[in-house]
Amino acid sequence: MPNCPMCQSEYTYEDRGLFVCPECGHEWSESETTEEAMVVKDSNGNVLQEGDSVTVIKDLKVKGASGAIKQGTKVKNIRLVEGDHNIDCKVDGFGPMKLKSEFVKKL
C-alpha cells in the first residue's frame, strides 16, 4: 500500500478501487499515485516493449549449455521483467532464457 499523499500515513487501505487514509480521511485512486513505469532500453538506448524482436549483439555464454548464444541471434516476442536480466524470452535451441537488455538491439 502506498503512503497517504496528504499526511504520509502508513495505515492506508484499499476500498472499492480507492485508497483510503484512516488518519486524515483522504481518498484517492490508484491512477493518481506516481508509480514509475518500468523502462527497458537496448544497447542503443531504444526503449523496448513487450513483444518486440531483438538481436543479440555479442556472444553470450549460457550456464549449463554447451554453446553460447551467438551474436546476431534473433529473439522474438520478448517479455520485460524486473531485475538485472530484464528480458525474458525464448531463444531457439536454448529454450526459455533471461537476457540483459544491454546485450540486445531492437530490430
Ligand SMILES: [Zn+2]
Ligand atoms: Zn492521510
